[in-house]
Amino acid sequence: xxxxxxxxxxxxxxxxxxxxxxxxxxxxxxxxxxxxxxxxxxxxxxxxxxxxxxxxxxxxxxxxxxxxxxxxxxxxxxxxxxxxxxxxxxxxxxxxxxxxxxxxxxxxxxxxxxxxxxxxxxxxxxxxxxxxxxxxxxxxxxxxxxxxxxxxxxxxxxxxxxxxxxxxxxxxxxxxxxxxxxxxxxxxxxxxxxxxxxxxxxxxxxxxxxxxxxxxxxxxxxxxxxxxxxxxxxxxxxxxxxxxxxxxxxxxxxxxxxxxxxxxxxxxxxxxxxxxxxxxxxxxxxxxxxxxxxxxxxxxxxxxxxxxxxxxxxxxxxxxxxxxxxxxxxxxxxxxxxxxxxxxxxxxxxxxxxxxxxxxxxxxxxxxxxxxxxxxxxxxxxxxxxxxxxxxxxxxxxxxxxxxxxxxxxxxxxxxxxxxxxxxxxxxxxxxxxxxxxxxxxxxxxxxxxxxxxxxxxxx
Amino acid sequence: xxxxxxxxxxxxxxxxxxxxxxxxxxxxxxxxxxxxxxxxxxxxxxxxxxxxxxxxxxxxxxxxxxxxxxxxxxxxxxxxxxxxxxxxxxxxxxxxxxxxxxxxxxxxxxxxxxxxxxxxxxxxxxxxxxxxxxxxxxxxxxxxxxxxxxxxxxxxxxxxxxxxxxxxxxxxxxxxxxxxxxxxxxxxxxxxxxxxxxxxxxxxxxxxxxxxxxxxxxxxxxxxxxxxxxxxxxxx
Numbered sequence: 276x277x278x279x280x281x282x283x284x285x286x287x288x289x290x291x292x293x294x295x296x297x298x299x300x301x302x303x304x305x306x307x308x309x310x311x312x313x314x315x316x317x318x319x320x321x322x323x324x325x326x327x328x329x330x331x332x333x334x335x336x337x338x339x340x341x342x343x344x345x346x347x348x349x350x351x352x353x354x355x356x357x358x359x360x361x362x363x364x365x366x367x368x369x370x371x372x373x374x375x376x377x378x379x380x381x382x383x384x385x386x387x388x389x390x391x392x393x394x395x396x397x398x399x400x401x402x403x404x405x406x407x408x409x410x411x412x413x414x415x416x417x418x419x420x421x422x423x424x425x426x427x428x429x430x431x432x433x434x435x436x437x438x439x440x441x442x443x444x445x446x447x448x449x450x451x452x453x454x455x456x457x458x459x460x461x462x463x464x465x466x467x468x469x470x471x472x473x474x475x476x477x478x479x480x481x482x483x484x485x486x487x488x489x490x491x492x493x494x495x496x497x498x499x500x501x502x503x504x505x506x507x508x509x510x511x512x513x514x515x516x517x518x519x520x521x522x523x524x525x526x527x528x529x530x531x532x533x534x535x536x537x538x539x540x541x542x543x544x545x546x547x548x549x550x551x552x553x554x555x556x557x558x559x560x561x562x563x564x565x566x567x568x569x570x571x572x573x574x575x576x577x578x579x580x581x582x583x584x585x586x587x588x589x590x591x592x593x594x595x596x597x598x599x600x601x602x603x604x605x606x607x608x609x610x611x612x613x614x615x616x617x618x619x620x621x622x623x624x625x626x627x628x629x630x631x632x633x634x635x636x637x638x639x640x641x642x643x644x645x646x647x648x649x650x651x652x653x654x655x656x657x658x659x660x661x662x663x664x665x666x667x668x669x670x671x672x673x674x675x676x677x678x679x680x681x682x683x684x685x686x687x688x689x690x691x692x693x694x695x696x697x698x699x700x701x702x703x704x705x706x707x708x709x710x711x712x713x714x715x716x717x718x719x720x721x722x723x724x725x726x727x728x729x730x731x732x733x734x735x
Numbered sequence: 736x737x738x739x740x741x742x743x744x745x746x747x748x749x750x751x752x753x754x755x756x757x758x759x760x761x762x763x764x765x766x767x768x769x770x771x772x773x774x775x776x777x778x779x780x781x782x783x784x785x786x787x788x789x790x791x792x793x794x795x796x797x798x799x800x801x802x803x804x805x806x807x808x809x810x811x812x813x814x815x816x817x818x819x820x821x822x823x824x825x826x827x828x829x830x831x832x833x834x835x836x837x838x839x840x841x842x843x844x845x846x847x848x849x850x851x852x853x854x855x856x857x858x859x860x861x862x863x864x865x866x867x868x869x870x871x872x873x874x875x876x877x878x879x880x881x882x883x884x885x886x887x888x889x890x891x892x893x894x895x896x897x898x899x900x901x902x903x904x905x906x907x908x909x910x911x912x913x914x915x916x917x918x919x920x921x922x923x924x925x926x927x928x929x930x931x932x933x934x935x936x937x938x939x940x941x942x943x944x945x946x947x948x949x950x951x952x953x954x955x956x957x958x959x960x961x962x963x964x965x966x967x968x969x970x971x
Contacts, residue, residue, distance in 0.1 A: 277841075278839055281835065281838045281839060282839075285824075285827075285831075285835045288827060288831060289824060289826060289827065292826030292827070293826065437822055437825070438818070438820055438822025439822050439823065439824060441786075441788070441816070441818055441822075442816070442818070442821065442822060442823070442836070442879070443836075443839065444786075444788065444811075445786055445811060445814070445815065445816035445892075446811055446836060446839040446840045446886075447808045447809065447811040447812045447839070447840060447841070448808070448811070448839050449808055732790065733788065733789045733790060734783075734788040734789065
């Protein structure tokens with residue numbers, strides 16, 4: 276214990292004078308600060324967009340007032356007026372943007388058939404999407420391992436190459452004690468870095484320091500230990516610093532870059548989702564085909580779902596909104612099974628990708644951090660499901676006006692349902708991800724201990 | 736006569752290659768023993784076995800009664816090691832390096848005590864607080880010697896200590912060894928330097944291809960005779 280304290284003190288003295296190490300730390304901190312800034316900026320843009328929706332909404336209502344100064348047919352309102360389903364980000368989303376950069380922050384919803392409205396999104400530069408967001412989670416998932424490799428690839432080899440190892444071991448000191456001191460020092464340095472960046476992120480973004488903070492830190496520190504353990508396993512081979520560096524970069528490339536690509540490919544191949552396109556085509560055919568079908572047939576089918584409106588007046592003759600919204604409704608209903616299959620396929624893909632990511636701690640950590648921040652695909656699917664339910668509420672609000680021939684008054688806009696969604700953190704998935712990281716740590720630690728025991732019986 | 740360093744049938748083989756063949760050796764308190772031999776003769780292997788860095792294939796290496804292979808940490812309480820190149824932490828000062836080495840050996844000294852060890856080992860006072868990166872080989876060796884004295888080592892293992900030293904530094908080093916020997920430190924030195932070996936040692940061993948082929952009383956031969964004897968062995 277005393278030797279450990281002495282060695283830690285000298286590791287610190289050495290660290291302070293080692294300019295390259297200090298530079299690495301500063302670089303890591305700067306990357307972290309930029310990641311926080313960048314995530315916060317992206318979120319601010321989304322928030323500004325969401326905040327601007329109220330103005331658009333009110334302008335639209337004013338426009339409706341000008342267009343229909345007295346009262347209006349609810350069919351006109353349903354067609355010309357839009358409401359918004361808002362996906363409000365939690366402050367935590369700034370730390371891990373996740374799917375929020377590819378999924379819309381809001382959806383513009385009209386009373387028309389909902390299915391093709393659910394998948395609208397803004398055009399985005401695909402190159403930007405390919406690289407992903409430079410947020411704090413990116414720094415932790417991809418850059419933190421490189422930082423750990425940079426400070427520990429020569430854990431033992433540096434001492435050996437500069438000739439200090441023999442002199443140290445000529446003292447009554449076990450190699451394992453020296454090794455342990457170096458690991459502890461590096462872990463403390465990494466932990467300080469992770470905690471500093473995380474606290475800065477919480478203060479900067481206003482993310483609540485609740486249970487999520489604990490999950491966040493636990494997951495990242497376990498991940499850091501995994502990389503430190505990997506560095507130790509390779510260092511224990513007693514090979515040169517160059518060998519260690521190349522091996523560790525190879526492991527990083529394999530786990531952080533190649534494995535996620537393979538996981539995506541495996542998911543695409545084993546769980547193809549053709550229902551997306553099929554759904555859009557069938558719904559489109561059904562809705563457009565509605566124009567050519569006999570009106571009575573359309574209304575009969577509609578009344579089966581809404582018998583309470585079956586005594587509404589005839590829709591024969593001139594264009595009637597009742598008939599129009601009836602075939603819009605039937606268009607949606609014609610793809611209900613496909614919609615459910617599509618959603619199930621997406622959930623299955625998510626589950627498969629999550630299962631496969633046990634082979635890639637970086638992919639697993641990204642999943643955990645996105646889960647904590649509420650920015651996983653699951654949470655986006657929840658928003659889509661919530662928006663669909665919101666559309667049902669809009670129908671429940673407007674249909675009585677339409678099918679009971681009640682005039683829509685301007686003041687009725689105040690009663691229009693609203694929908695705001697904020698994703699809840701997925702604690703269950705995050706906890707299981709943390710357990711996977713823990714298991715990976717146990718494996719890598721056992722490997723490191725085995726490597727150390729078998730390779731350090733004699734000083735090479 | 737108190738035996739401090741002892742090799743008993745000490746052997747080391749790597750596959751079919753014999754690096755050290757049944758070395759028998761006993762050194763008493765305060766004795767200086769030099770091992771002469773060409774590269775690959777087994778001198779460094781012998782030192783590594785005493786340090787517990789490698790495991791013997793047969794026999795035992797003991798220092799102050801402690802078997803280096805059975806208690807590789809315990810044996811180092813009693814010995815100090817000075818390699819051909821004393822490599823220290825370049826960014827730390829001589830004092831900080833000495834403080835680390837002696838603290839690891841269980842001796843935590845005050846700054847003035849550390850400085851005194853360094854000065855007694857021959858380091859100039861104004862160099863004590865300078866980065867070791869600016870030290871010459873001789874200065875680094877003096878830090879190594881100071882570390883040996885600071886840990887109160889009973890045995891000093893030296894591996895080619897005078898190679899690369901200028902004559903003045905080499906001479907100072909010899910004087911230092913004699914002083915340590917007089918104070919009771921047993922010194923085992925692997926070297927190519929026949930002249931220094933004869934100058935400081937009581938006994939000289941000649942090693943060839945892993946075997947100790949002769950042991951000579953240094954006082955009985957002058958430097959020239961020793962050199963001739965050594966060359967004759969190497970030819971044969």
